[in-house]
Amino acid sequence: MSEARAILALADGRHFVGHALGARGTTTGEVVFTTAMSGYQEVLTDPSYAGQIVTMTAPQIGNTGINGEDGEDERPRLAGFIVREASPAVSSWRADESLEAYLQRHGIVGIQGIDTRTLTRHLRDLGAQNGAIGVVDDVNDATIAALVRKAKEAPSMVGLDLATGVSTKEPYVWREGTGRWHPSAPGATLAKTLDKRVVALDFGLKRNILRCLVDAGCEVTVVPAKTTAAEILALAPDGVFLSNGPGDPAPLEYAVDTLRALLGKKPIFGICLGHQLLGRAFGATTSKLRFGHRGVNQPVRDLTTGNIEITTQNHGFIVDEASLGQDARVTHVHLNDGTCEGIAHQTLPAFSVQYHPESAAGPHDSLYLFRRFVDMIEARG
């Protein structure tokens, strides 16, 4: 473990003293926690965490290092990383480098050696809030106060367009499936040919979504977040996919406009932020949860079948069910708090889920949704 001391300070004044992890420096962001026990590499690279400092509740992180396959993006997107204990050793036949080296290489500031359970309980009870991590020469009132101030000054998540920052700048085509990691789970598909053409609007897309779409038989053209409906229609896709992404959907009015223009013209499938945007396109409102759903053990009921899926989730905002209106219906609900986890248009081919059927990390219980999307495309002939 590094000898350098680091402090995590929260906007409400609470602070934790630990040791430096990754890059030496200071970072700010919204402090959140995920209860996923496996898949820290996927968490690190999930663009949905842009602007956030992520706490892993699982205490031993970094055990299997970082490998070339499991990244959900080319680089880590989160603002900071908090772990109880970063592994001094790496053990995996696939590992390329250690967590520490990876974070340093990408300039991600982190902290280790703090009581992450106490932090998690604090966030649970008082809600997610902004925080700052700083590597300090000395832990004293002044260095602590300086970090608390930084945390307070950090911009709020609400109203922030974070998607543009992580979206692709140029369109590209994706044809790679899950390959040797193809899951043998219920609902998994493995198409022989890519005979559907899908445009994916990238708000902070996870790669495994692309792989799952390819497995379902789609060739995917990924386009920047601000691509217009006309530009999309010009590509003549069989369907349109709305990706996950970071932060608040409310400021992304441009995307909602795009969706309204596409509704009814192309089958639409959205995940996470994409789900919230579709909800807004249906006329619903979105709001912020106190501390969000982040983990890979979240139970969701599919109202169509009554079955339960254990899902991967990573969201701080939800679609307000009451605001959904006549045109759309709730298709999935969270078993614990009853929040809306999926919606579909009553008549038009458009549906979305709040959770992550592509998992990465997490269970493969919801792969059927990709099949459902392709079926929808096929039904349109």
Added chain:
Amino acid sequence: MPRREDLKKILLVGSGPIVIGQACEFDYSGTQGAKALRAEGYEIVLVNSNPATIMTDPELADRTYIEPLTVDALTKIIERERPDALLPTLGGQTALNLALALDEAGVLERYGVELIGASKEAIRKAEDRSLFKQACAKVGLDTPRSGHAHTLEEALEIVKDTGYPAILRPSFTMGGMGGGIVWKPEEFAEKVEWALSQSPTREVLIEQSVIGWKEYELEVICDVAGNFAVVCSIENIDPMGVHTGDSITVAPAMTLTDREYQRLRDGARAIMREIGVATGGANVQFAVNPKNGDVIVIEMNPRVSRSSALASKATGYAIAKVAAKLAVGYRLDELRNDITRVTSAAFEPSIDYVVVKWPRFAFEKFPGADPRLGTQMKSVGEAMAIGRTFCEALQKAARSLETGKDGLCTLLPPEGGADYPALAAALDRLGRRDLANEPAPEPKPHVAQAIHDVATTRAAVLKLVQVATADRLFQVGDALRLGATVEELHGLTGIDPWFLAQMQRIVDYERAYAGKPLGAGDVARVRDGKALGFSDRQLSRLAKTDESSVRAFRHQHGVRPTFSRVDTCAAEFVAFTPYMYSHYDAGGPDGTCGDAASDEAFANQEPSNKQKVVILGGGPNRIGQGIEFDYCCCHAAFALREMGHETIMVNCNPETVSTDYDTSDRLYFEPLTLEDVLEICHREAQGGELAGVIVQLGGQTPLKLAKPLSQEGIPILGTSAEAIDRAEDREQFDVMLTRLGLRRPRGGIAHDEASALRVARDLGYPLLVRPSYVLGGRAMMIVNDEDELRQYVRPAVEVAEEAMREIRRTKDSAARPTILIDEFLKDAIECDVDCVCDGENVVIGGVMQHIEEAGIHSGDSACVLPPHTLPRFVVSSIKEQTRMLAMELGVRGLMNVQFGVINQATFIIEVNPRASRTVPFVSKATGVPLAKIASKVMAGATLASLGITDEVVPKHVCVKESVFPFAKFPGVDTILGPEMRSTGEVMGIDSTFERAFGKAIAAAGQGLPTKGAVVISVKDDDKPVAVVVARKMHRLGFKIVATGGTADTFIRCGIPTEKVAKVAEGSPHIVDRIKRKGEDEVVLVINTTTGARAIRDSYSIRRQTLLAGVPYFTTTSAALAAVDAIQDGGVAGGQVEVRSLQEWNATEG
């Protein structure tokens, strides 16, 4: 789908006696199941032959049958009770096998009983190796290359494909019984024969070895609608090749990426579906190739298991309770998570700590047993520990084991006692030894006799660690201490480098601070050490000071543990169940430990104004201290809750009912050491009034904490620490007996060979010798002459020395190892008495007469309640003496006394001012809940106020019989002696002794025969009784087979006898005769012997008997009882009757 309304009455089947591979975990699951289903309004009929279980408490079911778990008895029960359904999935392999047998016998169909929880097809598919293999292949999962053999010839064909080493797995056995690893062609035939003999279907799977692959287990749950969740993933530190029950395991899995983990999850789900497990808990084991991630499925169990108990305790998710509800129709999403109250049971627990399970072995009890671990389980118990990090959990687990280690300690001298070169040489010899039917040479020298240089020692350690044995992880620690690298050790052991690197951190810490005294500036050092799991005692050794100084330093600087909750959800939701573990986390405002805001001991709870009582449990199961003590601890929790106290349980055994978060008001899953208990008391005292600690119910483990706790000012409830000491200390005890005018066998004490011989000359032989302060007759022996005494003394002093380390630390720093030498009461009848005393009155719980004579450990002997042959005045005298002792000692609570009776004269053999092993048996026999009464007395109630004034002597007869693990230890003699070796017990209840004994024997798995040949070979002293036995057997139509003198005696007495040659006289001899199948095959063996030489000579008879699965007796007293049972016990006529405990006890009043 809600609960099924078409079911009214459900039959629950337990797992029977505690054996290796099936222990308390099935009491835990059965108890949860019974409670859950009863709460749903079902009528519960429960069957289990094990009286020491909570599940057989009469309050837990509508009808409780303590009857043999045989098709016969179950058929009678089903006939009588007509249940709608049978739930077999909570009772281990025993219950599953019994359910299948009942189905095959047509019983279920005949009485319209539905199998719930698992279908017979699913059970068969999961258990039958070839069906399982096909199922896996169908869903695209690999299984090891393998084949099934029913004969040696078939086996030889298969091994050509699998190659060596090959794994043997007999079908339908539990704990891997009869299985093993065959390294070389030379050992193949014998091991295959043994494996075939252990399988009820004479079938063995021969399998490609994946030794060295990583091993994982997924505990899963599913419902009738196909919903599926993984409750816990478990990673074995010991790679493939060691039975998972014998492996040190970690939860959650530590060295898998998510992709690799999800591959296992997908596999588990696919297998569940393919096997057809409709509802309930199950587990699936996988092997993963560390080089390329290849996955192989090893096995799955369509039922709850030892590891599901572990998973429940590790996560807080009550698998058995949920499984029971799923079996009656509920869906997962219809059930709530008890811990959070608001979230659904349909989820996967997330944990924010690390759990380590460490098995506990008892090789010291089985000299000659092969110490190498393999696919056949050999451990007798396990400890679990929870820490925030792996290092913390690992070291807590090590000290929970109670094998004298207070962390990942060194075994190297001078601190430890291992002579590595000698151990390596012994292992080497073992490797070369022929495993045939010969007792092994004792791989003894454990104590350093020679000083070795570092290079020699290091070479020896590196050799040792290649073979998995009970101490391997400690040896790996020593290898690191001696400079071996992580890479090197990974190569030698196959242990994942991640675990080794963590152990390296522990060793590095030691190296950094060894020999450095603690100074004011060392707060961070202590905090770091605590976070790595170091105990105060370990830190004190590094700092060259004592444990209490380290503790004082720690407290002075505010370095205290934080108590966090096991909450299933990594703090995502508020937990209402106070299930706690301690850990040391820096990260408070100034980086300190024990930040008050972090502590959850009292989180989300109204402060209670109840008086708190801490109950200390028994720790890991071991021989001599097992489920009986857990039963007592649970009863204390129930009783004190009834009295309005707040009950606080402390224990570290994941198998038990006591560590169910439902059992007490508050649960601390912690090691039972002074340090850990003191911290708990400290924390609890801050949240209310601590009335005191109960130490007398958990066996020797908590009892030995009585004095140190008392010295720290913690009130001990019940019998005082001084009184406990007075009963344990030989000299004080003698003074007391003299004062009371009570007799004990003459005896003396010795500290070395010379004084032992001196004492022996005074007393004369035979003598009973044992080290003081040890439990379960450890190293206890009967010596017949001076030679035997000499051989005995030195190893006994070693054992005493081990016990002394603890005594010196806690009581008397000048204590010397002591050997107790007593006159041996030859041919005495032994009795056990349990009583409760409140300081004014003594109420006898029951008097038990042993069936085996004195010299057989009381824990191994069968016994009868009430005494069946003792004259009334002898029994009265025993009771009176018991009362005198209890009053004189000042007992508050339970006391157990053992007596020897010779010619109507009584001698006191032992007094234990604590709960005894027989408390649950007595309670079941008499209907009087002794442990509950005693707990209330300890908390201040009087016997009179509780309405307990008189002993209840039942009109029926109860027999307790012991169960032994000999079959798991090839090379071990089955002859009984003063050292306890049984793992469990069963009970037979009936209206006569003969019937009750017959049931007990059947329940113990010995099933008395009704025809065939009986081999009788006895020592001279036993011949008169043997004649009686032989004559009765002959009259019952058995053929009598005997050797040498025994045969001559029988013939002289006019009993037709087939005389067979002794082994020494050449083939065909007695062992060949036992092997012979067909007409007049041997169905019973009676073999008694004495003296080291004769015991050696007759060893092969007993081993072959065990191998052939033939019932046997090694005392004539037990044999006589068995003949009577065959004759008058309804065995011959198949007239066994069953009756519930509730009915038996109702007839008493």
